[in-house]
Amino acid sequence: MYYILHGEDEFSRTEQVRKFRAQMGDPQFADLNTAWFDGRKATLGELQHTCDAIPFLSDRRLVIVEGMLARFDPRRGKSDEEGEETVEEANPVLAKDLKEYLTRLPETTRLVFVESKTLAKNNPILKQAESDKKNAHVKEFEEPKTRDLPKWIRERVKEKGGAIEPDAVEELAAHVGTDLRLIDNEIEKLLTYRNGQAIRAQDVRALVASVRESDVFALVDALGHRETGAALKLLHAQFDHNAAPGYLLSMIVRQFRLLLQMRDLAARGKTLDAAREQLKLHPFVAEKTWKQSLNFTLPQLEAIYQKLLDVDVAIKTGRSEPIVALDVLIVELTR
Numbered sequence: 001m002y003y004i005l006h007g008e009d010e011f012s013r014t015e016q017v018r019k020f021r022a023q024m025g026d027p028q029f030a031d032l033n034t035a036w037f038d039g040r041k042a043t044l045g046e047l048q049h050t051c052d053a054i055p056f057l058s059d060r061r062l063v064i065v066e067g068m069l070a071r072f073d074p075r076r077g078k079s080d081e082e083g084e085e086t087v088e089e090a091n092p093v094l095a096k097d098l099k100e101y102l103t104r105l106p107e108t109t110r111l112v113f114v115e116s117k118t119l120a121k122n123n124p125i126l127k128q129a130e131s132d133k134k135n136a137h138v139k140e141f142e143e144p145k146t147r148d149l150p151k152w153i154r155e156r157v158k159e160k161g162g163a164i165e166p167d168a169v170e171e172l173a174a175h176v177g178t179d180l181r182l183i184d185n186e187i188e189k190l191l192t193y194r195n196g197q198a199i200r201a202q203d204v205r206a207l208v209a210s211v212r213e214s215d216v217f218a219l220v221d222a223l224g225h226r227e228t229g230a231a232l233k234l235l236h237a238q239f240d241h242n243a244a245p246g247y248l249l250s251m252i253v254r255q256f257r258l259l260l261q262m263r264d265l266a267a268r269g270k271t272l273d274a275a276r277e278q279l280k281l282h283p284f285v286a287e288k289t290w291k292q293s294l295n296f297t298l299p300q301l302e303a304i305y306q307k308l309l310d311v312d313v314a315i316k317t318g319r320s321e322p323i324v325a326l327d328v329l330i331v332e333l334t335r
Contacts, residue, residue, distance in 0.1 A: 002102055004069065004129050006115035007141030011180035013114060016139070017064060020112060024062055033061045039068025039113070044097055051109045059108065066114045072098075073120040095124045102128065105135070118142070144180060146283075149173040156184060157199065162191045167201035176208065220255050224295030228334040235330055245322035249315065253308045255289070260301040262286075263293040304333060 003020075005013050024030035035050045047065065055061045072095045102125075105111060118140060119126045129136035144152060150173045157164045168190075176183050186208050190199045193207060219238075222231035238248055258279065265275040276286035296304070311329050314320040 001107075001109075002105060002111040002113065002129070002136050004113045004115070004119070004126060004136070004138045005141065006069070006113075006117065006119045006126075006138075008117065008143045009141035009180065010116065011184065012141045013116075016141075017112065017114060020062060020064075020110065024060070025058065029056065029058050030062075032056050033058045035061070035063045037063070037065045037068070039065040040071070042068060044094060044101065048101055051111055052106060055108050061109045062112070063109060064112045064114060067116065069113050069115050069119055069123060069125050070117060072125055073123050098125060099128050102136075144178045146173070146178060149178065149183070152180070153183060153187070156187055157191070160187065160191055162187075162194070162196075163198035164190075165198050165200050168199045168204050171201050171204040172208065220252065220259070220292055221295075223330070223333050224292055226334045228331060231330045231334055232327065235326060239323065245326055246315070249308070249312055249322075249326065253305075253312065255292075256301065256305050256308055258285075258289050259293045259296065260298075260305055262289050263296060263298050263301055266290070266293060267298060307332070 005016055007013065021030065021034065024034060033055050037047060037050075042065065047063070047068075051061070051063050053061065071091050073090060075090050102111075113125070121127075126138065129138050150169045153169050153172055154164065172183060172186065176186060186204075187199075189207060190203055193203060194200075219231055219234040222234055235248070239245075258281070261279060262275055265278065270278070272286065272290050275290065276283065279286070281289065293301075307329070311320065311325050315322050315325055
């Protein structure tokens with residue numbers, strides 16, 4: 001039996017490989033019957049020799065090959081005389097030999113191909129596997145969609161034996177993004193913190209860094225709308241959560257630097273998607289920054305950014321007390 005695990009969702013792929021290893025039973029013998037190959041360099045002879053070996057004190061062997069099948073994705077060539085792009089099969093001889101060997105893979109071997117990218121639909125090994133339901137299994141691990149995150153979070157918390165309130169699910173889904181490994185790490189941290197009790201929205205806001213950073217968006221929104229009272233309230237709410245003044249100032253400086261860059265790109269006719277790509281921002285961050293940038297003119301942002309740098313220097317050189325300096329800064333920026 002052989003398996004093809006491909007796609008950009010690295011976390012779920014890795015989880016599946018871990019399950020295969022767990023199914024090997026006693027770790028003492030599992031390690032003796034597990035082999036890993038770098039498929040970018042491995043030869044078919046090396047792979048075949050390992051797969052054909054008889055399991056040691058076990059009923060199966062597990063052979064994991066990373067990156068081999070991508071070698072068989074067809075390559076796009078130069079345009080022909082009629083201007084059509086040509087597609088040629090990559091490594092046709094090796095692909096043919098591997099296809100033939102897979103039909104006689106020993107029943108005692110579980111061969112797992114792991115690919116970090118989605119394979120081309122006309123990849124010869126993928127096509128063979130998809131048509132051979134009896135001896136092959138194919139699973140594509142697509143990058144998760146934002147709309148699917150709440151369900152994934154609820155299921156993940158349940159798998160770990162915990163509980164999470166709906167508002168907390170929304171907080172995590174909205175602010176952490178689609179990095180499943182990062183979300184999983186945050187869930188572990190929250191479950192440890194709650195120690196058997198359900199995770200609440202206030203726990204997420206208190207412990208998850210990216211959610212605390214999102215509160216800086218609200219602060220910058222208040223600055224953009226010249227809401228002095230709201231901005232001061234948001235600033236001191238951060239202090240109440242033990243946020244250091246230096247950290248807050250660095251976040252505000254970072255956000256205004258992004259606003260300045262985004263406003264400049266917008267003034268030059270760039271779209272939101274083009275600006276996001278150029279600045280390498282998460283879609284959630286890019287959209288918020290784009291909207292915020294429209295609250296300011298370029299000269300305003302340039303003046304604010306310079307003022308922020310002046311305050312940073314004053315605090316670091318001891319000329320200003322941090323909390324007082326930030327309070328004064330908020331008042332000046334919202335006048």
